Amino acid sequence: MVRIKDIKASKILNSRSDWTLSIEMLLGDGTPIRVSVPEGKSSGSHEAASVGVEEAINNIEKIILPAVRGFDVSDQPGLDRMLIRLDGTPNKSRLGANAILAVSMAAVRASALKAGVPLWQYIRGIARLESPRVRPRIFANVINGGLHAGNALDIQEYLIIPRTHNIRESVDIIHAVYHKLGTICNGKYGHSACLVGDEGGYAPALDNNLSPLSLIQSAAEGHAVDFGIDAAASNITMDKNKLLDLYRIMVDQFKLAYIEDPFQEDDFQSFTEMTAGYGDSAIITGDDLTVTNVNRMEEAWERKSVNGVIIKPNQVGTMTEAIEAVRRARDYGWSVIVSHRSGETNDDFIADFGVGVGADGIKIGAPSRGERVAKYNRLLEIG
Ligand code: 2PG
Numbered sequence: 001m002v003r004i005k006d007i008k009a010s011k012i013l014n015s016r017s018d019w020t021l022s023i024e025m026l027l028g029d030g031t032p033i034r035v036s037v038p039e040g041k042s043s044g045s046h047e048a049a050s051v052g053v054e055e056a057i058n059n060i061e062k063i064i065l066p067a068v069r070g071f072d073v074s075d076q077p078g079l080d081r082m083l084i085r086l087d088g089t090p091n092k093s094r095l096g097a098n099a100i101l102a103v104s105m106a107a108v109r110a111s112a113l114k115a116g117v118p119l120w121q122y123i124r125g126i127a128r129l130e131s132p133r134v135r136p137r138i139f140a141n142v143i144n145g146g147l148h149a150g151n152a153l154d155i156q157e158y159l160i161i162p163r164t165h166n167i168r169e170s171v172d173i174i175h176a177v178y179h180k181l182g183t184i185c186n187g188k189y190g191h192s193a194c195l196v197g198d199e200g201g202y203a204p205a206l207d208n209n210l211s212p213l214s215l216i217q218s219a220a221e222g223h224a225v226d227f228g229i230d231a232a233a234s235n236i237t238m239d240k241n242k243l244l245d246l247y248r249i250m251v252d253q254f255k256l257a258y259i260e261d262p263f264q265e266d267d268f269q270s271f272t273e274m275t276a277g278y279g280d281s282a283i284i285t286g287d288d289l290t291v292t293n294v295n296r297m298e299e300a301w302e303r304k305s306v307n308g309v310i311i312k313p314n315q316v317g318t319m320t321e322a323i324e325a326v327r328r329a330r331d332y333g334w335s336v337i338v339s340h341r342s343g344e345t346n347d348d349f350i351a352d353f354g355v356g357v358g359a360d361g362i363k364i365g366a367p368s369r370g371e372r373v374a375k376y377n378r379l380l381e382i383g
């Protein structure tokens, strides 16, 4: 049995140079386990609530540590239940989803280390999901807009999705297309217009929401890739009919295979229409709509609003609940896409999580910027 002896919490910088939470959990035998938590910018308003970093540090040291000291890290459901009870609010607003998640993640990492197995394999074991043995397809965000870039693109993410479950092949394709895209972008708009955004994709100074798809199409010529978008539409002011027109053109001209958050986060009805219209050829995915929350997912299922779902551990706050959300999505027959956040650290936990739960896809930004590359390289290591 491996017990929690101590937890030291501190603040570190994330990829947007905002402070975020990092902890070092000390185990009974003195082994230190480090994790840090990411942070979204286009966050859904129904996500579990994180608190400020100083408050999270204080909550961990003054409230969480006294409760979990001596706890067996391998009892993940027991630990997570205790954290949820200790918080006592429906959205983790007392202790903070960031504070709770850090402890929950550290327990998983500690248990994997002590069990002598890779993190992804340990997660596969505790998830007990009937996961296919194939690896997730990689969803690479190669052009950034919306809140993740300083350009005028309404759409937040333009994604390429290689049609392979082989990690090496997938990264090879993403690498090739990303470089070609850079060359095309520089040639057309000049270097200064093609610097990268928050998730490492190029952020060309464009305002036509279709232009990025033309660029990507040229860059991807000859490669087996699908195209997708994350509209993150809660941050778009365009009215519903204009958005529908835009999506119609995108599907017709570029055969979009993936559309995330096409409408505002509470507009289940419009998602339902979208899924009825395009769900046969595209994965219509909830992110801000569903926020890794089984109650929101249930509503989306009853209303046939989506056929795919984003899973982000920090939207819900514990490993057990994130795994439960994956299980629920499987019951519903939905595609499961595990995702990083736009404000990341170099912690590569999410790569192991995506592989461990047998996700269909994993969204990790573009293959540039250290915090994104950390996830790509971890996936390559896992193989
Ligand atoms: C999203 C995410 C990650 P953020 O909307 O899917 O790409 O962005 O972390 O800013 O919510």
Ligand code: MG
Pocket: 230, 232, 260, 261, 287, 288, 310
């Ligand atoms: Mg999203």
